[in-house]
Amino acid sequence: MSKKIENTIDFSMILASSVHDMKNSVGMLLASLEGLMDEMPPVNAAQNKRFSTLHYEASRMNGELIQLLSLYRMQNNLLPVHIDEHYLIDILDDQVARNHMLAETKGVEMNIQCDPDLHWYFDHDLIGSVVHNILVNCVRYTQSKIEISAKIEDEILCVSIADNGPGYPPEMLQRPTGKVEDAEISKGATHLGLYFAQKIAECHKQQEKRGYIELTNGACLGGGVFKLYLP
Amino acid sequence: MNSGVRVAGQINYSKFSVLVADDFSSFRNTVNGMLGNLGVNQVQMACSAQEAINTCKNHTFDIILCDYNLGSGRTGQHVLEELRHKRLISRHTLFIIVSAESSRNIVMCSYDCEPDDYLMKPITGKMLQQRIDRLLIQRAVLTKAYRALDKHDYSTAMDVLVDLSLADDRYSSMAQKLLGTVFLQQKELDKAERLYTKALEVRQLDWARLGLAKVKQLRGELDVAGEWLETIVADNPLFLPAYDVLADNWDKKGEKFNVQYTVQRAVDISPMSILRQKHLANVATNNNDLITAIDAQRRSVKLGEFSCHGIAEDHFTFARISSLALEREMEVDPKIGNEALAILDAAKEQYQLTDVQHAQCDLLASRIHSLENRHDLAAELLRAAESVLEADDSGIETQLDRVLALQSANEDEKAEKLLFQLQEKYGHDQAALEKLDAFLNEPASDSNREFVAAINHEGINLYNEGKFDEALECFEKARKLFPKHVGIQLNIVQALIGKLKIGSAEKAEADACYSSLELVSSLVDEQHPQYERYKRLRAMASAF
Known part of the structure; x- marks a missing residue:
């Protein structure tokens, strides 16, 4: 029995541990890059663009690696979901601050529309990383603006992230509730961020209700709108 | 008060003193720069866990920003545990762990020693400011309660916390959690029950469910408490505090095998907690499950290298359990004897042992040599230890190691004589007699x-x-x-x-x-x- 286990290498575990390593490297890369940008601010537009590309790609990699790790943990029932009362403004402020430099170098303006007293029940690390991923994605596609808002409708929290870019492509909108199929992920052309967001949303249950995500186009800024619903 | 964060920026940072601990200088410098921008004048740096701890011996900080991975095996969690364990910091110091990890995962190993917050790398100046602002306001809100708790003035603490928990603002939930623990500690069970029940009316949150289970446990309703605790861990299998209470509940019911099973579950989820590993080794030994005990004690010794909860006694315990396994000819690694001897040697290197502890090491080593038929070596160590122990009043534990070493060396007469002497010497010490009982035909305690x-x-x-x-x-x-x-x-x-x-x-x-x-x-x-x-x-x- 034990011999058999030794012989069959658990590839997903190897992947997970190397993802962990990569993530640490990317983290260092990002920190050094930010230090560099601090010490030697770009002097012309071309340099600025290079910095912003470097920063954007590194953040994206970082975000994806974290998502991969979380999904691995979720699949192995090792992802702690710690639901407690949190103030929405804290989470949104945090994520905007975290992506502040990225948005600035890209010339994107981020706005938060949220009652400072609005509070709800969720895992704030997990929801924070969902918001972060969507923001990073929006910075890539938007023209100049991102608006983040949160409110409670019918006992469900709705966090919405809208931009004034070209919007989500039609094939992504056609899915019933923005549902990303497991099969789609395995086909390669992934929407890992959305898949992650959906899985995290589903971890939030209240009585019979579960969280979900929804994609639309239009709304206030005319571009894509990502909505996260948590019961 | 509600929009505390919104009025941030009015906080005067110039009077705060901050410690930044990270093994990378680039991070320390970056954070130092950020703090400088906030107006902080007093920033100290530490590049290792030890340096961070030493710095806290001579200085009280308002804020400690500590990286999780501090190199050479030590983490920010170790630093926090040691600072709290040795009372080098109080509740008034904010301790923030900075890490590259996405969530609280990394600290699943913490026993009940949580930092005030976690910050995820890469951090930005703005993010740092927002978090610190929020925490400082939070601390200011709770200061009165903390001061009262520090002075053991529980009635004032409860009054303050009751007001805060009724305020229905962003600090009320935090105040409720703290108030619940104070109620439980002060055995105000009715009040605690009302508090948790009220919280649960809004949402089935784990902390309130656990609190209510503790109320039941303290009331002696162990079956009800047990049932609730099982439901909590079934719903959220990674909620470690519930396992600790559940293990305690089984212990109160006297069901030692269930204690072991429960601690084992918690250890499987979070193998990095030295206190749980020690607990597991202990219950498993009492249950005669030496295989589990050896494994858990081995991990305890390993984890003890970096933890303030690591002590020389952990090494001794490993040697004792190993000897027991050898004596019972159990199916353990045949090299267990050598491993135990190496672990005893490691104790001498890692800790400053007293003469009695050195003698204890010799007794434990002697027993292993006896069991592995190296009689000359065993006898030599036994004599060496005895010469120290004759002169020294060493305490019951060491004397029992001596009894075991004598028994293993087949010096039964001397062992019996010693047991007789010990019964006389400890005739009025019930705790010692209880320990002696295991060696006697009839209980002495x-x-x-x-x-x-x-x-x-x-x-x-x-x-x-x-x-x-x-x-x-x-x-x-x-x-x-x-x-x-x-x-x-x-x-x-x-x-x-x-x-x-x-x-x-x-x-x-x-x-x-x-x-x-x-x-x-x-x-x-x-x-x-x-x-x-x-x-x-x-x-x-x-x-x-």
């Missing part, structure tokens, strides 16, 4: 004498009702404590004969009956008060 009497009484009643299996269970419990107690052994024989008579005994039980009789025959002679009974039972057993 009052508590164990009463325990044996009570459990024997219960078993005999069950036996008289013909409930042989239940009676056996009773006697087995007593035998576990006093394997050499003649009366208990004979009670077991008698119950087994009862089963044999009605034809419900299995082969294994017939064997058990025989081996108990064999053991008794080695313990009694014709002068023994139970000798006649032994002879009678022996005759009865031979009929089957």
Whole structure:
């Protein structure tokens, strides 16, 4: 029995541990890059663009690696979901601050529309990383603006992230509730961020209700709108 | 107060003193720069866990920003545990762990030592400011309560916290959690129950569910508490505090195997907690599951290298359990003896041992050498240890190690003599006598004498009702404590004969009956008060 286990290498575990390593490297890369940008601010537009590309790609990699790790943990029932009362403004402020430099170098303006007293029940690390991923994605596609808002409708929290870019492509909108199929992920052309967001949303249950995500186009800024619903 | 964060920026940072700990200078410099921009004048740096701890010995900080990974195996969690354990920081210092990890995962190992916040790398100046602002305001809100708690002025603390928890703002939930723990600590169970029940009306949150289960436990409603705790861990299997309370609950019910099973579950989820590993090793040893005990104790020793909870005694315990496994010829790694000797040597390197502890090391090593038939070496170490112990008043634990070393060296007479001396010396020390009981035929301590009497009484009643299996269970419990107690052994024989008579005994039980009789025959002679009974039972057993 034990011999058999030794012989069959658990590839997903190897992947997970190397993802962990990569993530640490990317983290260092990002920190050094930010230090560099601090010490030697770009002097012309071309340099600025290079910095912003470097920063954007590194953040994206970082975000994806974290998502991969979380999904691995979720699949192995090792992802702690710690639901407690949190103030929405804290989470949104945090994520905007975290992506502040990225948005600035890209010339994107981020706005938060949220009652400072609005509070709800969720895992704030997990929801924070969902918001972060969507923001990073929006910075890539938007023209100049991102608006983040949160409110409670019918006992469900709705966090919405809208931009004034070209919007989500039609094939992504056609899915019933923005549902990303497991099969789609395995086909390669992934929407890992959305898949992650959906899985995290589903971890939030209240009585019979579960969280979900929804994609639309239009709304206030005319571009894509990502909505996260948590019961 | 509600929009505390919104008024941030008005905080005067110039009076704060901050410690930044990270093994990378680039991070320290970056954070230093960020703090400078906030107006902080006093920033100190530490590039290792040890340096961070040492710095806190001479200085009180308002804020500590500590990287999780501090190099050479030590983490920010270790630093926090040590600072709190040695009382180098109070609740008034904000401790923030900075890490590259996405969530609280990394600190699943923490026992009940949580930092005030986690910050995820890469951090930006703005993010840092927002978090610190929020935490400072939060701390300011709770300061009055913390001050009262520091002074053990619980009634003031409760008054303050009641007001805060009723405020229905962003600090009320935090105040409720703290108030709940103060109520429990002060045995204000009705108040605690009301608080948790009220919180649960809004949402089934884990902290409130756990709190309510604790109320039930403290009221002695162990079955209800147990049921609730099982539901909590079933719903959220990674919620570690619930396992700790559940293990405690089984312990209160006296169900040692369930204690072990529960601690094992928590350890499987979070193998990095040294205190849980030690707990597991301890319960497993008592349950005679030495394989588990060895594994858990090995990990405890390993984790102790970096933790303030690591002590030389952990190394000694490993040697003791290993000897027990060798003595019982269990199927353990044949190199276990060498491993134990190496772990004893490591104790000498890692800790500054006293003379008595050195002698204890020698006794433990001597026992292992005896068990592995290196008699000369064993004798040499035993003599060396004894020469120290003769001169020194060493305490019961060391003396018991000496008894074991003598027994393993087949110096039975000396062991018996020592046991006799110890009974005299500790005649008024019930705790010591309880420890001695394990070596004696009859318990010497009052508590164990009463325990044996009570459990024997219960078993005999069950036996008289013909409930042989239940009676056996009773006697087995007593035998576990006093394997050499003649009366208990004979009670077991008698119950087994009862089963044999009605034809419900299995082969294994017939064997058990025989081996108990064999053991008794080695313990009694014709002068023994139970000798006649032994002879009678022996005759009865031979009929089957």
